[in-house]
Amino acid sequence: SIPLTVRGTGILIEGSMVVAAEAPADGRIGDLLAKPGDRVEQGQVLAVVANPLLEAQRIDAQNAAARLREQDANMTAAEDVASAAFTASMNVRDSECRRRIDRAAAIALDFSKAVEVKRDLVRQGLLAESELLTIANATLEIERSLSDARSELLRIQADRTEASIRRQQDRQRRENGISDADALVGQLAARMSAERNVIAPRPGKLVQLTRSPGDVVHKGNTVAIISDAGDGRLRCYAFFPLTEGKRVQKDMHAHVEPSIADRERFGVISSVVRDVEPVVGTRDSFLRIMNSPEVAQDIERRYGGTVSAVIDLEVDAASPTGLRWTGGVGYPKQLTPGTLCDVDVVTEDVAPISLLVPWLKQAFGGR
Known part of the structure; x- marks a missing residue:
């Protein structure tokens, strides 16, 4: 029989799944906090992304808040001086007004008593009514002066209240401005914290x-690749052209040819399809796994859409790689994750005659 195969491109991974740790925002890579081969936990910080623009905005906001505090302190000090002067002036006016009220009230009381006395004298015919009218008019004038003084006292109290309210409102506005500035600083700091760390999306091994x-x-760019590394075995993550790749199924036999191992000298690695991804691959998924724009572009150019699969490499403890090769013991050195491979999956074994008949029909005009 003759095997019919589908050829694809793959990369060696440790484990059966790889995921990407992505940049949370635009920026520039600062510190790398892990290295390939490290075991990482979900949520672990792998790298730090510096965002100079956001940092500049945070510093500007901090400086603005500091300026507002300085302005508030200066204005509060000036207001305290002005308030003390205003209070002293109001106290003088208040004291003078109260003295006027006291004097006017005393005089008004005396004149009121005098009016009653003179009214009795007028009734007795001992005093002319004109004199009673004169003192009565004087009493009214004194009462008017008393009323004016009391009104002035009310105005003084109103001025005190208005000045106090205005001062409180001015301070409240400044405090609100400072609170808003502090809130902006907090928002920018929180945003920096959220957009600063490249986080491991799952536990595993940093490949x-x-x-x-x-x-x-830029936001979403792959910064690190993590495999589940559950059993520590090497596997191949492969991409196949969409049309032919649809024929690839679980448990099909495959041959994996690492790029560093010459096929004629060492043969290929005997393998079996472990899983087939149900989602059509894109250039982003190529980049996430391959980390090579050139390879990703080449796959996209040659394949367009793809089907991806995880390939189990058969084990042979007697070989240097620990893998089963078709050419004796195979490649003499250990293989490492990240090695590119060519992959052939055997989708069908057919008899030679079944391939020859269609050719004969075409060659002889379909007869």
Whole structure:
């Protein structure tokens, strides 16, 4: 029989699944806090993304808040001086007004008594009514002066209240401005914290760091690749052309040819399809796994859409790689995650005649 195969491109991974740790925001890679081969926990910080623009905004906001506090302190000090002067002036006016009220009230009382006495004298015919009228008019004038003084006292109290309210409102406005500035600083700090750390999305083994300190990244860019590394075995993550790749199924036999191992000298690794991804692969998924724009572009150019699969590599403890090769013991050195491979999956074994008949029909005009 003749095997019919589907060829794809793959990469060696440790474990059966790989995930990407992505940049949370635009910025520049600062510190790398883990290295390839490290075991990492879910939520662990793998790298730090510096955002100079956001940091500048936070510093500007802090400086603005500091300026507002300084202005508030200066204005409060000036207000305290002005308030003390205003209070002293109001106290003088208040004291003078109360003295006027006391004097006017005393005089008004005396004149009121005098009016009653003179009214009796007028009734007795001992005093002319004109004199009673004169003292009565004087009494009214004194009472008017008393009323004016009391009104002035009320105005003084109103001025005190208005000045106090205005001072409180001015201070409250400044405090609100400071609170808003502090809130902005807090928001920017929280945003920096949230957008600063590249987090491991799941526990596993750090296979590869795709960025270096100083590299510019955009939100969603892959910074690190993590495998589940559950059993520590090497596997191949492979991409196949969409049309042919639809024929790839679980448990099909496959041959994996690492790029560093010459096929004619060492053969290929005997393998079996472990899982087939149900989602069509895109350039982003290529980049997430391959971390090579050139390879990803080449796959996209050659394949368009893809089907991806995880390939189990058969084990052979007697070989240097610990894997079963078709050419004796195979490659003499250990293979490492990140090695690119060519992958052939055997989708069908057919008899030679079944391939020859269609050719004969075509060659002889379909007869």
